[in-house]
Amino acid sequence: MLSHGHAYTTDLPINVGPPTIEEISMAIRQIKSDKAEGPNNIPAEALQADVVVTAKILHILFNTIWDEEQVPTDWKEGLLIKIPKKGDLTKCRNYRRITLLSIPGKVFHTILLNRMKDCVDAQLRNPQAGFRKDRSCIDQMGTLRIIVEQSIESNSLFNIDFID
Structure with missing residues (x-):
């Protein structure tokens, strides 16, 4: 594929194997604490209380998900919450909306994001700033x-x- 004279490949060197315990541990630490839990009521603090034990448990779960290629339904869904702002609360614009997601699902998705971001960043032109850390x-x-x-x-x- 060509874009502005630059050749890009769609074959990125991304690890597609099951998540490792090290990746899971790192992702658990990356999840923000002191946030509302998602639909399954598991707070981040519960996973972060003992990262070593949690990573081992999630490793078994994530390997099953990887092998069966089936992500739990509640990881695909979010709980939409409206938080009122100032002003007339009969108007939609006076609410901030947030979506509460499953914390174990966030750990899984963080692993996938960590694997992809460096490879994808290397393919983007330097002036591209949108959606980049x-x-x-x-x-x-x-x-x-x-x-x-x-x-x-x-x-x-x-x-x-x-x-x-």
């Missing part, structure tokens, strides 16, 4: 300003796409 809108605004200034200097047109 440690990239900021401020950097993009500086780049945009330079492009606008160069366009004005050369009296040329340009297009801008804003994606939110």
